[in-house]
Amino acid sequence: MAGRTLRLGLVALAAAVVVAIVLLPAKTVRLATREVDGLLLRSVTGTLWRGAARVSYRGHDLGHASWRLRPAALLDGALGVSWQLRHAEHQLAGEADWGPGAAGLIVSGAFASAAANRVLGGYGIRIGGDFAVDAASLRYADETVRLQGEVRWSGGRARYRLSGESYDEPLPAMRAVLSAPAGEPSARVMGQEDGIALIDARLGADGWLHVGVTRRFTVLAGQSFAGDGSPDATVLEVSERLYQQSRGKPP
Secondary structure (H helix, E strand, O other): OHHHHHHHHHHHHHHHHHHHHHOOEHHHHHHHHOOOOOEEEEEEEEEOOEEEEEEEEOOEEEEEEEEEEOHHHHHHOOEEEEEEEEEOOEEEEEEEEEEOOEEEEEEEEEEEHHHHHHHHHHHOEEEOOEEEEEEEEEEEEOOEEEEEEEEEEOOEEEEEEEOOEEEEEEEOOEEEEEEOHHHOOEEEEEEOOOOOEEEEEEEOOOOEEEEEEEHHHHHHOOOOOOOOOOOOOEEEEEEEEOOOOOOOOOO
16 A cells, blocks of 8 residues: 555656646746757747747747647657747748657758758859758667658759859759768759759768769759760769767767
8 A cells, every 4th residue: 555655656746747847937948959059049938838939040030939848758758849930931840859869850841942042142052942841850869860851842043153154044843852871961852853863962970061963963054064974973072061070979
C-alpha cells in the first residue's frame, strides 16, 4: 500500500512539474534561443505551451511565428512543437523536436522569389517565380545529419550580371531533391518535366558550400562559354564558406 502511494505521489509530482513548465510565460523561449547569434524574438505573447512572437535574424524580419507544444514528444524524452511562420513573402509550417543528442525539423509551405532574392541579390542575381516545399525534413542524431524532401520552383525570368554584362533569361520550372549522402546536406536541381540534372549543391561538414553547374544549365542561362561536350558535365563550380563548425556538431 505504501509503495503504491509513493508511486502515485511521484506521478502527481511529475505531472505538476510538467504543468508548471508548459505554463511558463512564452518569453521563456528567449532563454532557449539566446545562444543563436543574430536571432531576435520580439512581441512575445502566450505561454511555453502555446505562444507567438515576431522573429528576425541578423536584421531581417522573418515574420510572425506561433507554436504549440506536442505532448506526445514528451513520452520519448523530447520537447516537440508544431509551428507556423507567416510573412508577406512566405507561409511556412511544420514540426520541430529537441532531445538528448538529437533534433529534427519538418517544413512545408511556400515562399515568393523575393525571399530568395534577399540571398541571391548579394551575388548580383534576381529571379521571378514562386517556391513550394513539401514536408522537407532535417534530422540530426548520433552525430549524423539526415535530409530528405523536395523544393519546387515555378520557373521565371533570371536577371544577373557576368563580366560587367547584364543578362535577362527565361528559365523553366525546376525542382531540388534534398538528401544527405555521407551526412552532408545536398541538393540536386533538375528540370521539373524531364528530370535532367542542372545544378548540384553540397554543404560540407567543414562549413564550405560547393555549387556545381552543368553545361546544360549554362545554355539555359544564355551562356556559350562552356564549349562542346556532354551537356550533363559540370563545367563550373564555386565554393563559399558559410560557417566554421567544430567536428561532430550540427551547424
